Amino acid sequence: MVDLLIFNKAEKEMDGVMIKNTTRSMICMMSVELCVFLLFHNLDLCFTIETISPNELIRDSDSITSLNQTFKLGFFSPGNSSNRYVGIWYNSLPGGRIYIWVANRDNPLTDSSGVLRITNDGKLVVLDGKEEVVWTTNVSVTVNSSRAELLDSGNLVLRAVSSNESSSNSGQILWQSFEHPTDTLLQNMKFGANIRTGEKQVITSWQNTSDPSKGRFHAELEPLNIPQIVIWEGSHRHWRSGPWDGRIFIGVEGMYSESLNGFGLVRDEEEGNVYVTLSYRRKPLYVMYVLSSLGQLSENRFDEEENRWVQDSLMPETECDFYGKCGSFxxxxxxxxxxxxxxxxxxxxxxxxxxxxxxxxxxxxxxxxxxxxxxxxxxxxxxxxxxxxxxxxxxxxxxxxxxxxxxxxxxxxxxxxxxxxxxxxxxxxxxxxxxxxxxxxxxxxxxxxxxxxxAHSELDEKKSIIHVYIIIVLTGLVVAVICMYIFWRWAMRKRRKTYTGVLVLGKSGNTKKLSDADKLDPELPIFRYDKLEVSTNNFDLANKLGEGGFGSVYMGKLPSGQEIAVKRLSKSSGQGTEEFMNEVVVISKLQHRNLVRLLGCCIEGEEKMLVYEYMPNTSLDAFLFDPKKKELLGWKKCFQIIEGIGRGILYLHRDSRLRVIHRDLKPSNILLDKDLNPKISDFGMARIFGGDEIQANTKRVVGTYGYMSPEYAMEGLFSEKSDVYSFGVLLLEIVSGMRNTGFYFHEESVSLIRHAWKLWNEDKIQMLIDPASYDISREEEILRCIHVGLLCVQEYAKDRPTMSSTISMLTSEISSLPTPRQPAFSGREISSDTDCSNKDCSRNNVSITTLEGR
Structure with missing residues (x-):
């Protein structure tokens, strides 16, 4: 039957053609046969037009394109979904398809039998294989017919078509997608409400990247005396822009640039409309606002110089942006x-x-x-x-x-x-x-x-409260000075004799590991105390970079102009000498681009100092837990930092001259150079393993709570898997921008690991992602990092991957990763002989027979 229809059509067309010679006739017949062949072999035929005329079908393999080729309308399957949807997307921009509108978002097609067409009564509809309507414009058309057109703005319009060209209805817009947005606002789109009719343009988030159906969040403009934009999570307010003051929404920080760039609000008193406009007066050509499945409204522009999408703003962005964070008053x-x-x-x-x-x-x-x-x-x-x-x-x-x-x-x-x-x-x-x-x-x-x-009395109390604060502070300072003096006198009496050699102290027999070839590198420069004193301006407080468990770090400059960081051992510390000697020996043997470089040391009398290369960007925690600085990193740089840390740990475990277990990996021990490349530092607690040694045991647990593996914190057992656990915690902190310790969620004190595991089991792991570093184009990479992080923090060491496997899972596109088991949720406290490395402390109240360098 199909053959007959095709040939009948061909014959009718050929009747109107004058066949001049036999050769031309043969060519025409071959063309007809070729068309039949292509039809029977289901080859995709793509329309290059921008309109849909009456009785014209757009099948699953077809599409239409706007006149300037910017936008395309057709069928698609988002993410991992097999369902089919009709939607509009950017046609030729890099970075994958960016969908701006979906017709049948809540009623997907389950196969490729769907069509898009205009019905006899002028409506634009999507039909399934049974010709049942799954989506329609649902407008009443009183003209003869209509046609659909995809404009260069990305707006799909349904226009009236009249047989009488002079008719006033001809060309009239009957329906347009700009008045029925999904999750995206484009330039020249009106986003607002009609005060008289109550009609609103509402954008609603997708469920997730594979499901465009209506999600938990929607945004709308509240047309009050002073309008504002509100994002809702169901029936609860999630975020608001604050009132409009004629130029900007005053509840959005840094919005003046948006106002200058064409962002505005219009009141149409005659029609009763209040709406936001996005008519940009200058480049970029492509700008859109998208409401994500996480409930964040992001401004995205296409940077033509970098040839990629760039996120300029995110709302809400910080924890303070969420509605009612601190309750009433x-x-x-x-x-x-x-x-x-x-x-x-x-x-x-x-x-x-x-x-x-x-x-x-x-x-x-x-x-x-x-x-x-x-x-x-x-x-x-x-x-x-x-x-x-x-x-x-x-x-x-x-x-x-x-x-x-x-x-x-x-x-x-x-x-x-x-x-x-x-x-x-x-x-x-x-x-x-x-x-x-x-x-x-x-x-x-x-x-x-x-x-x-x-009340009036509060005005008078303001001055008196200041006086009380001053008295309290002064009293506290006096008490602190007295306590410090008493502690110093006690520490001086308890101080042990100065070491006469350089050793890494450990279990019986481990000292010998550094004999002969493993002694301190003879080529390591020895600095004189007076030279370092001059380079740091007599250890001026203005040059102080920070303070650790056993001393302070100062910035200095050598006569050659080279900037250095000088770690000066605290004289009042009774334990720090062990760690100092340990760090000198370990790091003098290690050379890697992701390890901080030791330039030399100084041992003169009671003064002990290490001289490192200077890191101008301080440590990772300064960026990680500061939303403003975290935004400067972006996800691309965050992932580079993750890779660098991982390769540095792998070098310590497998590729260096010594097999080293760091035992104190945490953000403050990851330094960043001028290019934000990570450098692992602080080897005072590191432990060297023998060639056949798999794990070791200690009675003296050292490290930082929240980053120690459960078997180490509770039983003193440590191995390469201890560092893997710490790396997993780092992964989760980098992705979420939150600390593992002191973490609160919905006013409940829990660990970040517990929170991540809960979201994993509830299939809401995307909610863990830090908005400050979220990149929609690299979402799969971010989710992979969370997955690997959970594998690294599993409760039992045997279940955790090795460092080499961890790096492989992060950097290669392995289709499926192992399912993580229950992480460690240790709630017990570490015993009294546990050393805390994040405070300046010195404890000598534990009697042990084996010393462990920390």
């Missing part, structure tokens, strides 16, 4: 520890919960407002006042009133006893709040002045 400050603080004149509602990091209960007034109580003679005339908070994101649930200036706004609030705070801006006018002050934070830049109402 509390505000969030990233530079503070803890991050939540009560507003002036308020105190924690539940002090114990607040101290434990549960800030959801918020704060309450210390003293009632004067207007709320009956005046007494002593309080007569003392009205309420206001205390100023600078650079603030204003609270939610704002009221607005016309006002001449700041003073007029203040009086308006003062005369209304229900007014709890006010703020005034030239663009926003007078804003005031009569409900609980919630979702406030302090910005490092931008922000507005927020005036908090307090």
């Amino acid at each position: 509390g505000f969030c400050d990233l530079s503070s520890k803890p991050v939540c603080i009560c507003l002036k004149g308020y105190e924690p509602n539940l002090i114990e919960e607040w101290g434990n990091g549960n800030w959801s209960s918020g704060c309450v007034k210390r003293k009632p407002f004067q207007c709320e109580q009956n005046r007494t003679s002593s309080e007569e005339g003392k009205s309420d006042g206001f205390l100023k908070h600078e650079r603030m994101k204003v609270p939610d649930l704002v009221n607005w009133v016309r006002s001449r200036d700041l003073e007029d706004c203040k009086q308006t609030c003062l005369l209304n006893c229900s007014c709890k705070a006010y703020s005034y801006g030239t663009g926003s006018g007078c804003m005031w709040w009569d409900k609980d002050l919630i979702d406030t934070q302090v910005f490092s830049t931008d922000g507005v002045d927020l005036y908090i109402r307090v």
